[in-house]
Each structure stands twice: as C-alpha cells, then as structure tokens.
Amino acid sequence: MGHEFVGQIEEVGANIKKFTVGQVVFSPFTTCCGCCDLCDKRLFCRCDKGQLFGYRNNGKGLHGAQSEYVRVPLADSTLVALPPKIHPEIALLLGDILSTGYFVAKNADLRKDSKCVVVGCGPVGMLATASCVKLGVKPENILVVDPAEDRLLKIKTDLSVCTSTPDNALSIINQKTNGLGVDAVIEAVGNTKAHQLALQLVRPGGVISVCGVHTSNDFGFTPADLYNKNITYRVGRCNARLYMEELIPSIEDFKFPLGQLISHRLPISEAANGYKMFSSRTPGCTKVVLQMSPFPQQHKL
Numbered sequence: 211m212g213h214e215f216v217g218q219i220e221e222v223g224a225n226i227k228k229f230t231v232g233q234v235v236f237s238p239f240t241t242c243c244g245c246c247d248l249c250d251k252r253l254f255c256r257c258d259k260g261q262l263f264g265y266r267n268n269g270k271g272l273h274g275a276q277s278e279y280v281r282v283p284l285a286d287s288t289l290v291a292l293p294p295k296i297h298p299e300i301a302l303l304l305g306d307i308l309s310t311g312y313f314v315a316k317n318a319d320l321r322k323d324s325k326c327v328v329v330g331c332g333p334v335g336m337l338a339t340a341s342c343v344k345l346g347v348k349p350e351n352i353l354v355v356d357p358a359e360d361r362l363l364k365i366k367t368d369l370s371v372c373t374s375t376p377d378n379a380l381s382i383i384n385q386k387t388n389g390l391g392v393d394a395v396i397e398a399v400g401n402t403k404a405h406q407l408a409l410q411l412v413r414p415g416g417v418i419s420v421c422g423v424h425t426s427n428d429f430g431f432t433p434a435d436l437y438n439k440n441i442t443y444r445v446g447r448c449n450a451r452l453y454m455e456e457l458i459p460s461i462e463d464f465k466f467p468l469g470q471l472i473s474h475r476l477p478i479s480e481a482a483n484g485y486k487m488f489s490s491r492t493p494g495c496t497k498v499v500l501q502m503s504p505f506p507q508q509h510k511l
Contacts, residue, residue, distance in 0.1 A: 352371040
C-alpha cells in the first residue's frame with residue numbers, strides 16, 4: 211500500500227544516470243519512461259510502461275511505498291531530486307495530493323472573476339481550494355462543501371472561503387447567483403451523491419472538474435443531463451510528475467499552510483491506527499504521514 215514517498219537512495223541500477231546513492235528524492239504515485247508517445251506529449255501519468263505504486267492485480271504490478279525500502283522502476287524519468295528549499299513533507303504532498311488539487315483546479319478553467327464550488331473538504335479538496343486561490347479566484351467566491359464541520363472550520367480559517375454542509379449548498383448557491391449556478395464545480399469526493407450535487411450547482415455552460423475516484427457502477431447523471439446544460443466535464447488521473455516540477459518554483463505562492471495539513475505523523479508500526487483514524491473521520495485528522503526514519507539534516511525545517 212501507499213502511493214507517494216520521499217526517501218534517500220540506497221542502491222542504483224546499472225542503467226541509472228541521473229541519481230546516485232545518498233541523494234534524497236521524491237516520487238509521483240506512478241512511474242513513467244519519459245520517452246514513449248504519451249510521455250513525449252507530457253502525459254506522464256498514462257505512460258505506456260507506467261505503473262501505479264501500491265496497485266497489484268493477479269500478481270503483477272508494484273508494491274506500495276509504505277515500507278522501509280521501495281523499488282522504483284524507470285527511476286531516471288520518475289524520481290525528482292529534492293531541492294534544498296523544499297521540506298520533505300511538502301515534497302510528499304507534491305507527489306500526489308497537492309499536484310492533484312492543482313490539477314483539478316486548473317481543469318476547471320477558472321478566471322479571477324469565477325465563482326466556484328469545491329465538493330469535498332478532505333486533504334485533496336483542501337488543496338484544490340488552495341489551488342483555486344493560487345490561480346486568482348477570490349476566496350469570497352469559493353464555497354467548500356463537506357459534512358465534517360471541523361474540516362470546514364479549518365479551510366474557512368486558513369483561506370477565508372465560504373463553507374456549507376451538502377444539505378444547504380444548493381440554497382446558498384441559488385442565493386449567491388440568483389439561481390444561475392456557479393462557473394465551475396470541483397468534485398473531490400468520488401461518489402454518486404457528490405456527482406449529483408455538482409450537476410445541481412453548476413450553471414449552464416459551466417465546468418465540472420473531477421478528481422474523485424469513482425468505483426461505483428452507478429453514475430450520478432446521464433449524458434443527456436450534461437447536454438441539456440452544455441456542461442464541460444473533465445476527469446482523469448492527475449499528471450503528478452508534470453506538476454511536481456511545475457509547482458516547485460511557486461510553492462510559496464500558496465496562501466495555505468501546507469505543512470499544517472499534516473495532522474498526524476506516525477511510525478510505520480502504527481499505520482493501521484492511522485488508517486482507522488482517517489477512514490472514521492476522527493476530528494482533527496486531515497492527513498496522516500508514516501515515517502520510517504528521520505530525514506537528512508539539511509532538509510529539516
């Protein structure tokens with residue numbers, strides 16, 4: 211199990227040219243070769259040879275990163291060297307949820323005058339909200355929707371956005387937009403109800419941008435529903451390897467305390483407790499990081 215990770219290189223294969231033993235590196239949640247047609251198009255997350263860390267099927271695939279050692283195929287084109295100015299915990303977020311939050315916000319075609327809703331205030335939803343602000347959307351024009359009051363309080367405190375529970379979201383948006391709906395809805399949950407709410411909240415001609423992973427056989431609406439509102443619907447796996455490097459130079463532009471998103475730092479021996487806390491929505495639990503050993507001194511805060 212486990213997607214993203216930060217670590218120190220212990221061994222390198224014979225074909226590795228970019229990295230040496232002792233370097234500190236971080237990784238996206240998928241590998242990529244860097245030279246296939248899709249990598250040439252910079253769609254690294256759909257590399258012909260790419261694999262997903264922590265996904266195995268019928269004995270094939272990659273083991274996850276929640277372990278003391280991780281084997282990284284295609285390491286030269288997958289890994290990124292950790293810059294001295296980037297703390298390892300921020301790099302860890304870049305490997306998946308921070309890049310995903312930025313990806314889904316960019317897919318929403320936001321402008322400075324946009325009105326948008328973020329459905330879901332888990333860690334990805336929070337970082338999607340922070341990305342909306344980074345992209346120029348005014349906090350007062352963002353509504354974050356979630357049933358967990360402690361998460362809504364955190365995002366409202368940190369970014370001064372508007373918040374709501376799912377039951378009240380539609381009435382709030384109707385009041386704010388005179389019944390028109392918002393320009394974009396970011397769906398960061400991954401279930402049928404969240405999909406249905408997104409369609410209710412978006413205006414005709416608007417955008418629904420989805421990063422929630424849907425595993426249900428049921429869809430929240432039909433193609434006809436999208437057609438009848440001229441909706442642009444965008445969904446897909448985040449191209450994390452692209453955004454990791456793109457975001458490094460502007461990481462300080464986020465108006466959100468990225469490190470404070472991590473609420474719990476646990477040794478690997480307590481991983482099961484971490485999963486239990488997060489899945490049960492323990493108040494105050496926003497992101498759990500599993501630590502194998504201390505990071506090298508030069509990268510500590």
